[in-house]
């Protein structure tokens with residue numbers, strides 16, 4: 562780390578005791594334990610957010626039945642859908658549509 566910053570903030574006695582306990586268990590200083598917790602939390606949150614918190618415009622809220630007007634592919638399983646087959650049309654709030662075969666669900 563080339564440029565380090567100092568943080569000063571208050572925490573509850575309970576949280577302090579938890580960090581102190583962990584620091585003792587790991588033979589670390591309270592500062593390095595706290596630093597590691599913050600760092601790990603930031604990484605976990607950004608990893609999880611990327612996987613779970615899908616942007617709203619990518620969520621297909623609406624679904625209706627349709628019929629394929631031409632040969633196409635299922636957006637979910639990549640299976641070929643023949644012209645005239647029953648399909649599901651899914652749509653986002655933003656109006657983005659995708660074609661899904663009869664066996665795939667949201």
Ligand SMILES: [Zn+2]
Nearest residue numbers: 635638662665
């Ligand atoms: Zn499918």
